[in-house]
Amino acid sequence: MLAAGLDWNIFFRPAFDGSGTYLRFLLAGFEWTLLLSFLAWILAFVIGSIIGVIRTLPGKFLPTLGAIYVEIFRNIPLLVQLFLWYFVLPEIIPGLGTWFKRGLSPLLQQLITGVLCLGFFTAARVAEQVRSGINALGSGQRGAGLALGLNLSQVYRLILLPVAYRIIVPTLTSEFLNTIKNSAVASTIGLAELSRQSQQLGEFTAHWYEAFIAVTLLYGIINITVMIAARYLERVARLPGYIGGKN
Amino acid sequence: MLFARQSPVRESILRFAMGNALAIKNYLFAFVGFCLLAGVTGAPAADELTGTLKKIKDAGSISVGHRESSIPFSYYDDKNEVVGYSQDLVMMVVEAVKKKLNMPNLQVKLIPVTSQNRIPLIQNGTIDIESGSTTNNLERQQQVSFSDTIFIIGTRLLVKKDSGIQDFPDLKDKNVVVTAGTTSERLIREMNEKAGLKMNIISAKDHGESFLTLQSGRAAAFMLDDALLAGERAKARKPGDWVIVGTPQSKEAYGMMMRKGDDQFKMLVDETIAKAQTSSEAEKLYQKWFQSPIPPKGLNLELPLSDIMKELYKSPNDKAFQ
Numbered sequence: 001m002l003a004a005g006l007d008w009n010i011f012f013r014p015a016f017d018g019s020g021t022y023l024r025f026l027l028a029g030f031e032w033t034l035l036l037s038f039l040a041w042i043l044a045f046v047i048g049s050i051i052g053v054i055r056t057l058p059g060k061f062l063p064t065l066g067a068i069y070v071e072i073f074r075n076i077p078l079l080v081q082l083f084l085w086y087f088v089l090p091e092i093i094p095g096l097g098t099w100f101k102r103g104l105s106p107l108l109q110q111l112i113t114g115v116l117c118l119g120f121f122t123a124a125r126v127a128e129q130v131r132s133g134i135n136a137l138g139s140g141q142r143g144a145g146l147a148l149g150l151n152l153s154q155v156y157r158l159i160l161l162p163v164a165y166r167i168i169v170p171t172l173t174s175e176f177l178n179t180i181k182n183s184a185v186a187s188t189i190g191l192a193e194l195s196r197q198s199q200q201l202g203e204f205t206a207h208w209y210e211a212f213i214a215v216t217l218l219y220g221i222i223n224i225t226v227m228i229a230a231r232y233l234e235r236v237a238r239l240p241g242y243i244g245g246k247n
Numbered sequence: 248m249l250f251a252r253q254s255p256v257r258e259s260i261l262r263f264a265m266g267n268a269l270a271i272k273n274y275l276f277a278f279v280g281f282c283l284l285a286g287v288t289g290a291p292a293a294d295e296l297t298g299t300l301k302k303i304k305d306a307g308s309i310s311v312g313h314r315e316s317s318i319p320f321s322y323y324d325d326k327n328e329v330v331g332y333s334q335d336l337v338m339m340v341v342e343a344v345k346k347k348l349n350m351p352n353l354q355v356k357l358i359p360v361t362s363q364n365r366i367p368l369i370q371n372g373t374i375d376i377e378s379g380s381t382t383n384n385l386e387r388q389q390q391v392s393f394s395d396t397i398f399i400i401g402t403r404l405l406v407k408k409d410s411g412i413q414d415f416p417d418l419k420d421k422n423v424v425v426t427a428g429t430t431s432e433r434l435i436r437e438m439n440e441k442a443g444l445k446m447n448i449i450s451a452k453d454h455g456e457s458f459l460t461l462q463s464g465r466a467a468a469f470m471l472d473d474a475l476l477a478g479e480r481a482k483a484r485k486p487g488d489w490v491i492v493g494t495p496q497s498k499e500a501y502g503m504m505m506r507k508g509d510d511q512f513k514m515l516v517d518e519t520i521a522k523a524q525t526s527s528e529a530e531k532l533y534q535k536w537f538q539s540p541i542p543p544k545g546l547n548l549e550l551p552l553s554d555i556m557k558e559l560y561k562s563p564n565d566k567a568f569q
Contacts, residue, residue, distance in 0.1 A: 016432075016436070017433070018437070018440055087459060087463060090463070091463065102464065102465075106448075106466075107447075109465070187452065188452045189451075189452075190449050190452070190460075192450070196427065196450075199427065200428055203362065203428030203429075204428065204433065205386055206366055206389065207390075208363070208364075208367050209367065
């Protein structure tokens, strides 16, 4: 099938940039992927939770605001959003934008842009999970809490959210896995994450098949690890009588 | 029901299968006979088709890989047609293939490729030949084979006219952008280590994004093949604001890519290129693409014919520089 057979020794040859072997080179990308994904996930989780909660609050103003956020961030393609964050935003914010472009090292610019873009995008999706988790509880628990004399913040903190988060652990896991895979878009603004490094490996050694196979395995390793951890979390967190729990 | 014992359908299937079995048997005899004959007479006759040419003949079509925005080598013009210096040359090859196979109506399939997929697509047979701006180097020669060189570039810098940057030493402490995976990226990283220039190197996704990075002020210089820099400059809003400077850091030979070990096809391709270069055809193409207004904007790249290109046109060869 192949003109030249697969050559796995390629990973032990020195990388073009003098950083060590190509294996080390790929693992450096692996580290950037992990860093970017984790930071973006933290941002997504925090913002997503806030937006998700305000979409379930009584009144009109805050829920509408939340809905607008969600529709904007989940309806614009991720690649377009990244382009807007990296190329357009610094041009339309005069002072801060110029400082960002000239004052920061390119690597920091790429990481910050990647985290913000991926974080805000995923937050819209997390918000929807949180909202549906809260709505899944029905109005009874909310009403009961208020009737007991708890204020709204206490009802959310003590009753609604602890159960809602437990219900949505499986879907949040999917979102986290998506975040890891979506982090590959950062390669388009030059961040040397895993998919970029594998492309570079292909470019400089012309061993494309080996590069693609290796990158598939590495993404597989991250995602399977996350999956196993999430299963464990699900088991620990589940409540009797709810999704995933035993009666 | 369908396969009941006496069903006419079943019978006809059986008859068909048996007929085929007989035919296969005949083919086998013929094949054995042919092998014996070949054993006696030695190698197959010289004009027998093998490899890519045979594939083209059997398929009735040739698949040509081209680039989408390698100006002025291979790109889409304003009418969405593939044009460029490399495209003109590969169409000469297509004409030669038509003549050789005596197939004037040979179908030509144009398939856009990227720098990431061009080698796998050659290897798996999706395209038969790639003609764009692909550097012939020793690493790639282990995977694919290259035609005679069609163009030789030097790697230089594109900078803003009033930036004060004249040559590579002026890049000290500056941000420099390169396109990921290019030879320029390797060279600039080496230079950074050896000369201690403390540059910040940005590797952008493609040439267009590299130039955008330069234009947005994130980088002070953009290092790439001089011909491609001229092409990027031609796309700028004000091409006059940008200049190409610096001592060329490396030479690179562009060639067409084919499957490895297919001497018959390579010979035909090389002959075509050599004929164009030693006659005045290639030089006319050079003038057309590098010294006259080109689509889509009617800009002139104004890149003079270098001595090394003159040398190449005099004595065509397929040597790689690295």
